[in-house]
Amino acid sequence: MQKVEPGTITILTDAKIRAITKSEKGQVQVRDKSVPGLRIRVGSSSARAFVLRKTVAGRYRNITLRRYCERFGLAEARKKARQLISDIEFSADPAATLPSPVRRRVVPTVRSLWPSYRAARSHLRTIREVERVFERHILPSFGDRAAHKITRGEITRFLDEIARTTPVVARNVHGYLSAFHSWALPRLDDLPGNPCRANSQKRGE
Numbered sequence: 001m002q003k004v005e006p007g008t009i010t011i012l013t014d015a016k017i018r019a020i021t022k023s024e025k026g027q028v029q030v031r032d033k034s035v036p037g038l039r040i041r042v043g044s045s046s047a048r049a050f051v052l053r054k055t056v057a058g059r060y061r062n063i064t065l066r067r068y069c070e071r072f073g074l075a076e077a078r079k080k081a082r083q084l085i086s087d088i089e090f091s092a093d094p095a096a097t098l099p100s101p102v103r104r105r106v107v108p109t110v111r112s113l114w115p116s117y118r119a120a121r122s123h124l125r126t127i128r129e130v131e132r133v134f135e136r137h138i139l140p141s142f143g144d145r146a147a148h149k150i151t152r153g154e155i156t157r158f159l160d161e162i163a164r165t166t167p168v169v170a171r172n173v174h175g176y177l178s179a180f181h182s183w184a185l186p187r188l189d190d191l192p193g194n195p196c197r198a199n200s201q202k203r204g205e
Helices: 015-018 074-089 110-120 127-144 152-163 167-187
Strands: 028-031 038-043 047-055 058-067
Touching: 038 058, 047 074, 074 110, 110 127, 110 167, 127 152, 127 167, 152 167
Parallel strands: none
Antiparallel strands: 028 038, 038 047, 047 058
């Protein structure tokens, strides 16, 4: 299978979708020639999701349809995209046809996800240390940020600042923040990958 270049437009097939390579620089997208606006998005973790880009009420919207998986493949994505396009174009109130998460999305922040993550880790012997690191370091810096918008660069600067005085603490914070993003990855469609993975775990040495 010939390599599929990011940003191109082609008649998508399952083989082409699997052939799209991830980029360390962020998300890449390949547009489908069969359905206008439909594209496959590949994050830095290689997770794939179908997205429909469509003008709604004078504004471009990127509507995430669903992750690419065995139960939701190319045929299902095209069917859903065509139905959504029809609903938007023939509705007197196009914005009302958007999925509710697009119309009024409650953006998950690190702070809003923290209780669920803490509950999922409550069985660990290190839970008290996890709580201490989150409450002292992670929540004050990233608590009100949308979890899927935190970048590798931000995390690198955050950890570098801690490492200037306490390298061991920086390594611990890195580990707990990375574990949090790994937990969040399958729960957030917009999270392209774990932004901690590119940061050295030997920080401060």
